[in-house]
Each structure stands twice: as C-alpha cells, then as structure tokens.
Amino acid sequence: MKVYNTLTRSKEEFVPREAGKVSFYMCGPTVYNHIHIGNARTFLSFDVIRRYLEYSGFDVTFVQNLTDVDDKIINRAKEEGSTPAEVAEYYSQAFIDVMDEIGVKEPTIRPRATQEISSMIEIIQTLIDSGHAYAIDGDVYFAVRSFPEYGRLSGRDIDQLLSGARVEVDSRKRDALDFALWKAAKPGEPAWEAPWGSGRPGWHIECSAMSERYLGTPFDIHGGGDDLVFPHHENEVAQSEACTGKPFVKYWLHGGMLTIDQEKMSKSEGNFLLLKDVLEHVRPQALRLLMLQTHYRSQFDYSVERLQEATASLERIESALRNLSWAIESYAPVAVAPNxxxxxxxxxxxxxxxxxxxxxxxxxxxxxxDFNAAGAVSAIFELVTAGNSSVKDGIYGESHRLAVIEAHDTIVELLAVLGVDLLAKADNNEEEIPEGVVALAGKLVGFSGDIPAAAVDLLLEARNNARANKDWALADAIRDGLSELGLMIEDTPSGTRIVRK
Ligand SMILES: [Zn+2]
Incomplete structure (x- = not known):
C-alpha cells in the first residue's frame, strides 16, 4: 500500500510503526457553526481512508478532536446572546449528527479540547522550561527560532517567512511568526488556571496534546485538509517535537479543497454551502459517490449537475442490484436439454x-x-454492468445462480468499504412499490388487502390469466394502470415482474 506523505512530498510504502495497527489522528471541527461541504469533503475522504485501512486488516485507532473553545465560538456566543459552552454543545451535537447522516464512522476516541486542558498545560510548561516558549503578561508564545526544523512540513523557509511577516501585530513577541500556546484570560471569557496565569489554550496546542495523550508519539497518520498544513500542522510539529524530542508523525495526509462551480467557496461571494442544506435535496450516498470520483488530494468541484449525475449513477447501481436480487429469488430450475x-x-x-x-x-x-477511490468506483461499475447483462436472459442453472449471488454481494461489500451503504435500500423492494397499486388492484381484480406487494402479485397473475384467455382489454387495463403509477411490466425468462419506469 502506498500513501502520499506531505512530509516527504512523495508516495511511500505504508508501514505502520506496529504491525497490524494504525494510529490515526484527524483534526476535528471548531464547533461554532454547522459544517460546510468543504469540511464534509475532508471528513468523507478520511472516512474512506480509515475504512479501507480497516478492510485491509489493520486495527485502526482513530482519534478526532472537537475544538470547543476558540475565538470563533466566543464571538458566536456574543452574537447569539448565549454562552460559549452552549454554542459548543449545540454545534458539537449537530456535527456528530450530520457525520452519522453521511455515514462517517464514529472516531474511536473523540476528545474535547475543554476536557484536555491539563495535558496542554503540561506540554506548555515543558516548552517554557526548555526555552522553546516564553510567557508575557499571561500569554505564552512558542519561539519558532528555537526549533530549527520549523517550515519542514510545509516546505517553507523560516527566514523567508519572517521577512514576509514584517508587520508586527504584537510587538511583545520575539519573532513575528511566534504563535500563541496560551491566551491570557479576558473578562467574560472561558478561562482555566495555569502556572503563568489563567486563560485558555491556543488552537494548535490542542492537537499536540490530544494526539500525544491518546496515541503517543510518534503515531502513524495525521490527516486534515491541505489548508491546515501551514500554519496549524507546522505548529503542531514544532510544539510536539520540541516537547518530546521525538518525531511527531510518520505519515502526513492532506485532502484537497472544494470549489463550487469552479469558484472558490466563500461566504462573501455568496457561494457557500452548508452540508445540512445540501442533504435536504440529495441522498447522502449520492453525495459520497460524487466525492469519491475525485482523488482525495485533488481539488473537488461541486455542482448541482454533477450531483444529479451521481444520483443517476447511484440509481443505476441500485437498479442493477434489484435485477440481480430478483433473478436470484425467482430462479427455478427449468426443464431444458442438459447440454x-x-x-x-x-x-x-x-x-x-x-x-x-x-x-x-x-x-x-x-x-x-494512495486511496484512489475513483479507480475503485469504476471497477465496481464494470461489475455492475457485467452482473446486469449476465441476468438479462434469466439464470441458467445453479452455478450461474451462485455466481450472480457473489456478484451482488461483491458490489454491496466493496461499496460499503467506500462508505456507500446500499444494503437497506437495495434489499427492500417493498419501498419501491407505490401505494396506488392497492386501489388499482381493488378496482380491476377485486383485491381486498392492503399490502402493495400482494396487490402487485395479484395484478400480475390476473394479467397472465387474461393473456392466456385472450382477454386483451383486461391485460391492457392492468398494464396501463401500472404505467400511470410509474411501473412497467417486464416479461423475463424467469417470469413476470414489475419495475420502475
Ligand atoms: Zn489539528
């Protein structure tokens, strides 16, 4: 298995530190709003990576944090007239719910920043003691000059960065690039006690503290969107390696950004989409299928047209699975010459x-x-086509039936590895039958029950009898009635059934 490592800028053979086990950290959301589809793309991409590692036999420990203390949360609380804790709780739950809705697996551990303050204080103290950090007026900064490797992950030169950052926003800092590990308490803001004064942690220190606590260092994979490479991940490396003296992460994986109709997503430009709003118009599996068609490191372009195409593809797969299921279920050995x-x-x-x-x-x-899901999806599509054409004349014999079952199960299984769960939908044909067939069967053939599937059975039986008796008026009435309900009668070598038009 090969993975592209941002740290070495190359595809490398994936060899976890401990055979059979993968420790995986993923930056979670700052919970001050519903997530947008750009975030969703990143979380979906890494869900697929995690699922595939598990499919490949690795025991994966997947840690994803919730950033539940941050300037954005504090500002949101002021706007809403609530407390930062209320904002964080509300959007944490909204995040967990929407991840569940799009089939992103629960992390093994989901730490919350506000519950992990003491490990952050410990790291900061170690950094102060070793001269990698300094406290001023209750703020604590990391001294980037003290870490010569700074810039290695993002491929930036520290001197160029410093000369590019001439504007001193905070003249108390030793260097313009020095970043906050701790922010001194301000009135009315959440604060925790620390040896250098009360306050709250900076954003970057969270991920260093939580990954260290739950995975140890070094760990195998650190994931996130490529907008986090600098400064967030660069800062995580500096803090953690300066603190432990050990390498921080073996493989850095970064997902590409999302555009909408080829434009950068931006609130001010008005092309900004929340995941929850997209899900009002589309099935989550279609959104996932669409996102799978672009490599996770490439820029992904979202458009309504592409989403419609993905929905059509999804329906094609489901219709093929129904064909296979039906052929399997309705197969009966027929008397034909053995050869x-x-x-x-x-x-x-x-x-x-x-x-x-x-x-x-x-x-x-x-x-x-490197988790080329687009290639994997096209391989599945080839089997969908092959499976479908293999049953177009029905099923010939037991060995063919077993092969069709295997084709069906392989399609379902491999799509599930990519997080596209079709099982519930594909096996539930009842859901496909409109209620109207009950009334139709009542009117035409005296059906008195209330189960649509039973109504269909009776209609098909009546139609076959009508045809045998040359009662074309009734046969046509049944056909036309079903047609009005969006259903079509299909005669196959294995018998008669209805399908959606
Ligand atoms: Zn992070």
Whole structure:
C-alpha cells in the first residue's frame, strides 16, 4: 500500500510503526457553526481512508478532536446572546449528527479540547522550561527560532517567512511568526488556571496534546485538509517535537479543497454551502459517490449537475442490484436439454466469476495506490454492468445462480468499504412499490388487502390469466394502470415482474 506523505512530498510504502495497527489522528471541527461541504469533503475522504485501512486488516485507532473553545465560538456566543459552552454543545451535537447522516464512522476516541486542558498545560510548561516558549503578561508564545526544523512540513523557509511577516501585530513577541500556546484570560471569557496565569489554550496546542495523550508519539497518520498544513500542522510539529524530542508523525495526509462551480467557496461571494442544506435535496450516498470520483488530494468541484449525475449513477447501481436480487429469488430450475443448459450456464458463470475476480483485484490495486477511490468506483461499475447483462436472459442453472449471488454481494461489500451503504435500500423492494397499486388492484381484480406487494402479485397473475384467455382489454387495463403509477411490466425468462419506469 502506498500513501502520499506531505512530509516527504512523495508516495511511500505504508508501514505502520506496529504491525497490524494504525494510529490515526484527524483534526476535528471548531464547533461554532454547522459544517460546510468543504469540511464534509475532508471528513468523507478520511472516512474512506480509515475504512479501507480497516478492510485491509489493520486495527485502526482513530482519534478526532472537537475544538470547543476558540475565538470563533466566543464571538458566536456574543452574537447569539448565549454562552460559549452552549454554542459548543449545540454545534458539537449537530456535527456528530450530520457525520452519522453521511455515514462517517464514529472516531474511536473523540476528545474535547475543554476536557484536555491539563495535558496542554503540561506540554506548555515543558516548552517554557526548555526555552522553546516564553510567557508575557499571561500569554505564552512558542519561539519558532528555537526549533530549527520549523517550515519542514510545509516546505517553507523560516527566514523567508519572517521577512514576509514584517508587520508586527504584537510587538511583545520575539519573532513575528511566534504563535500563541496560551491566551491570557479576558473578562467574560472561558478561562482555566495555569502556572503563568489563567486563560485558555491556543488552537494548535490542542492537537499536540490530544494526539500525544491518546496515541503517543510518534503515531502513524495525521490527516486534515491541505489548508491546515501551514500554519496549524507546522505548529503542531514544532510544539510536539520540541516537547518530546521525538518525531511527531510518520505519515502526513492532506485532502484537497472544494470549489463550487469552479469558484472558490466563500461566504462573501455568496457561494457557500452548508452540508445540512445540501442533504435536504440529495441522498447522502449520492453525495459520497460524487466525492469519491475525485482523488482525495485533488481539488473537488461541486455542482448541482454533477450531483444529479451521481444520483443517476447511484440509481443505476441500485437498479442493477434489484435485477440481480430478483433473478436470484425467482430462479427455478427449468426443464431444458442438459447440454443446452450446460453450455450457456458454463459461459455465463465463467464470465461473471472472471469479472468478480477482476473487480476485486482492481479495487485493491487502486485503493492501495494512495486511496484512489475513483479507480475503485469504476471497477465496481464494470461489475455492475457485467452482473446486469449476465441476468438479462434469466439464470441458467445453479452455478450461474451462485455466481450472480457473489456478484451482488461483491458490489454491496466493496461499496460499503467506500462508505456507500446500499444494503437497506437495495434489499427492500417493498419501498419501491407505490401505494396506488392497492386501489388499482381493488378496482380491476377485486383485491381486498392492503399490502402493495400482494396487490402487485395479484395484478400480475390476473394479467397472465387474461393473456392466456385472450382477454386483451383486461391485460391492457392492468398494464396501463401500472404505467400511470410509474411501473412497467417486464416479461423475463424467469417470469413476470414489475419495475420502475
Ligand atoms: Zn489539528
């Protein structure tokens, strides 16, 4: 398995520190608002990476923090006339709920910054004691000059950075790039006691403290959007390595940004979308399928048209799965000459088994190549097509039936590895039948029950009898009635069924 490591700017063989185990830290949201779809893209990308590592047999410990103390939260509370704790609690829950809605797995551990202050104070004290940090008027800053490796992760030169940062916003700092580890308390703001004065932690120190506490250092993978490389992750490296004297992270993985209709997403430009608003118009699986089609490190362009295409693709997969399920369920051995059955059965079965094997191989091949989910999805699509055409004339024999079952289950399984969960939907044909069939069956064939599936069965049986009796008026009335409900009768070698038009 190869992964692109931001630290070395190259694809490297993935070898976790401990065989079979992966320690994985992911920067979580600052909970002052609902997340936008750019954030959602990052969280979905890393969910896929985590799921694939698990599929590959790794025992993954996935830690994602919630930043529940921050200037943005304090400002939001002032705007809303509430408290920072109330704002943080509300948007933390909103975040957890919406992640669940789009099928992002729960982290193994989800620490909250406000519950981890003592580990942050410990690190800051160590940094002060070792001369990597200094306190002024209750603020504490990290001295970037004290860490010669500063700039290595983001590939920046510290002298260039310093000369580019001429404007001193805070003249008390030794260097313009020095960043806050601790902010002195201000009236009315949340504050904790510390040896250098009460206050609250800076943002960067959180991730150093929580990853150290729950994963230790070094750990295997640190993830986040590529907008976090500098300064957030650069600062995490400086704090943690200056504190522990050990390397911080083995593999740094960064996800690309999101544009909307080829434009940068920005509140001021008016093209800004919250995930929860997008989900009002689209199924989460379609959004995920769409995002999977762009490599996680590349820029992803969102548009309504692309989302509609993804919805159509999703429906194509679901319709194929229904075809396969139906063929499997309605298969009955038919009396045909053994050699005739034998030939067809052998060729269909052999073909399909080859497709299944090729799809599994391609899936792993693409995902092992820095999690190329787009390639993996196209491999699944090939099996969807092959599976569908393999049952177009029904099922020939038991070995063919078993191959079709395997094709169906492989499609469902591999999509689930990518977090696209279709099982519930694809196996529930009842949901597809509109209520109107009950009334139609009552009117045309005297149906007195209330279960749509039973109404359909009776209508199809009545139609077949009508055709056998050359009662074309009734047969047509049934066909037209179903058609008005958006349903179509399909005659197949295995029998008659209805499908959505
Ligand atoms: Zn972070």
């Amino acid at each position: 005739e059955l034998g030939d067809k059965s052998v060729s269909w079965t052999g073909d399909l088994l080859k497709h299944i094997e090729a799809t599994r191989e391609q899936f792993v091949h693409h995902m092992d190549d």
